Amino acid sequence: MKQPILLLTLLLSTIVGYSQEIKFLEYSYSEFFRLIQEEQDSVFVFENAIVTFNPATDEEFKGFFKQRDSIFQSESFPEKVVDKEIQLQNVIFKSRIIESQKYKGEKVTVTEGAFIHFHFLKAVSLVDVYAFNCFNSKFENSFYYENKEICSTDQSLIAGISNSNYFASNEFKNAFFRFNCESENIIVFNNKFDIDNNNRRFSLNFIVNNNRLTSFGKNRINGSRLVYLSQNNCQWVDFRDNNFNTTTQISISNMHGLNRLIVKSNTFEKPVIFDIDKFYPVKYSVEWKQFDNELIADMGLGPYLAKIAYEKNIQFNPFDDQYLKQYIDSIRIADEDAYTGEMGFRGFFYNHYKSIFDNENANAVYVNLKNLETKRLAYLYKNNPTFDTFFTWKINQFLKVFSAYGTKPSRAIIFSLYVILIFALFYLFFPNSWDSHGKHRIIHRYSFFLKYLRRNQGIHEVYLEEKQPELLGYEHFRQMIEESEYEVPRFFRATALPLYKWSLSGTKLTAAVLSRVDVMKGTWQEVPPAHRWWKGLLLIGAFLMALAWDVIIKILNALMLSINTFTTLGFGEIPIKGLPRYLAIVQGFIGWFMLTIFSVSLISQLLN
Known part of the structure; x- marks a missing residue:
């Protein structure tokens, strides 16, 4: 028993001793870039180092901006082209973002220690890199960024440095981001992501765990493979104003602390696979109309994929565009588990919107939910044609057309x-x-x-002739009044005569107007040719x-x-x-x- 304990003690002491022996060399940003330029090999490997901003030599690595997508520098520096593959591991960039600073009389935000106007021709790999900021740069080959063990770095080395990462106005190809260590801010803003049609399951990954603020905004994602955006154990997540022309999967889980979520004003040109563990009223703002192109519930798709993998042992890519179209059009309607998951997920959205009195989005979700139900009823009638299923199906169709299901x-x-x-x-x-x-x-x-x-009569005379049958009735009424002058109380005569005159007033007024506007005297034949x-x-x-x-x-x-x-x-x-x-x-x-x-x-x- 003593021998295993002794071996374990020796092993732990060796690991601790090794970790304590790691020495971090310190460079300025300009020195770091000079090392890249002087590297003779096609691959630049850089490990266990600290890169510090030196105001005297690193002006090219300093930028100013009033908005995140409009960074500028003190002068026009040439683009820095890097034609080597870059591999960094366990590197600490001592960069800073300073807000509300005065520059040439204007209030700006200053970034010290940022990669600005870089052009990387080959692959870039950053593993356990601390506080990396990049603006207006281009990555021609691929970009890989992952933090796994940087959290265990000696705290004295990173004292006073915020573990924040800013990526703004860059162009990426086949990018991968995974942030596993607790960090302050991750800002990905106004970037362009181009994706090759490769064999990976996810062609763009943006995975964040344990972060205070994640902002992913105004980005453009182009390609034909799946985009995966995952946020776990974060406090504030803001996805807005992005444009995706690829199938996208979004996963939100274990929000805590500030617990704010914003997903709105995005454009999804292809289906969105959405997974969220729970909704918090008021603190969550998830816009429904951005999912017009079809929303797929992970709680519907996931169980179905698990079932067919177990029952049929089929190996295929479930995120292929053709398969997802089949799932949207028929599978989630015919398969009971998938249908239940899809309806339940929409129910989460509906209840969330109702709880915050957002009737516009609640009605939109309800219509989407009822559309899915109508398709399900059509499927049930096709497989079991009864009057009950037919009537329910047609009533749903009728309500859809004539009142949008009552909304x-x-x-x-x-x-x-x-x-x-x-x-x-x-x-x-x-x-x-x-x-x-x-x-x-x-x-x-x-x-x-x-x-x-x-x-040979005026138009008013012809008009009165046409009215003669009606006037005869009034004339008989007048004669009756006169004949009964001494036979009835005076009240009837006093009130009947004004009534008689009022009854004739309309006809007499019309006749008077016609007599004044009459342009003919005699017949049409008697009118002089000149007139x-x-x-x-x-x-x-x-x-x-x-x-x-x-x-x-x-x-x-x-x-x-x-x-x-x-x-x-x-x-x-x-x-x-x-x-x-x-x-x-x-x-x-x-x-x-x-x-x-x-x-x-x-x-x-x-x-x-």
Whole structure:
């Protein structure tokens, strides 16, 4: 027993002694770059060193910016081209980011100890590198950055240095980032990432563990392979304004401390595989509309992949574009486990938005959830065609079209207006009790003007002749008043005569106006040829105005009939006959359906 303990003690003492023997050599940034230039080998290997900013010699490694994507320097330095493969391990960069500094009368942020305007032609590998900042640089081959054991570095070496990493306005090819050590800030801003079509599972990795602030913003990612963004055990994560034209997987877990998450205003041109362990109200801002191109729930895709790997022992790339399209279009609808996971994940989003009273995003999630449900119902009907499954499926489709599943009552109103206008067009060609002249209205108008042009009478006289049947009734009423002068109380005579005069006032006023605007004296044949052109022009204009009035009245009658039929679920108060009677029944049925949908949708929104 003593022998193993002795061996273990010797081994530990050897390891401790070895770690204590590591000596860190110190260089300035300009000296570090000179070492790269003087390296004769095609690979520059650099380990166990400290690179410190020297104000006297390192002006080329100092920058100023008012915004992260617009860094500038005290003078225009030439681009630094590096044609060697770079391998750094266990290197501490003593860099600083100083905010609110004065430079030429302006308030700026100063970065001391940054790689600015570098051009790396070959692969760059940084392992256990502390506080690396890079701006306006280009990485032609590949970029690998991983922190594994830098946390165990002697604290006296990094005293007063913030373990922050800034990458802004760079161009990367096949980049890999893994931050495993606790750090302050990781800022990746306004970079361009180009991805080769290689055989790796993830073509761009951005993995962060144990970090205070992660900001990944305004980056452009181009390629044909999967992008993997993972944040674990972080306090503040901010993903916004990025453009992804690749399939993207985002994983958020174990948020703590400040516990703030922002994922918004990103553009995803291909599907997004999303995984988040929980939502915290208020502190999380995850915008739904950025996932328009299809959101895949890891809690749906993951169990399905595990199941087929176990049951069928199939080896394939599940993140291939063609397979993901198949998963979106059919697998997650047909497979119960995948469907349950997808619906449950959307339920998390829906409940989160409702808890923070974000009805706009909540409604958008609900519509997406119901669309998936409708596809599932269509699949169930196809495999088990019953009236129950058919009816449920069609009701969902109907609600989708006419009210967006109850989230937009206005859509029901819009469709109702279309129905009213379409049926009004049919009613326009059929008379009803409101339209007493019906299709003869225009014929009567022609008859009136033809009679006026052929007779030696004024237009007001022709008008009064047309009104004669109506005027006879008023005349009989007047005679009755006069004959009963001494047979009835004076009250009736005193009130009846004004009523008689008021009834005739409209006709008399119209006749008076017509007599004043009458341009003809006698028949059309008696009009001198020199006056015919302008009188004819006036008469045609008057006729067209009267005709337009008749058409407007006819349209209004048809529209009122359609509104009456739609809202009263049938004929209402306007009797109709013939074909329109059957059309009214159909319109009444549609009105009943649409008004019901509108009422339910409106009540649902009011309750929300």
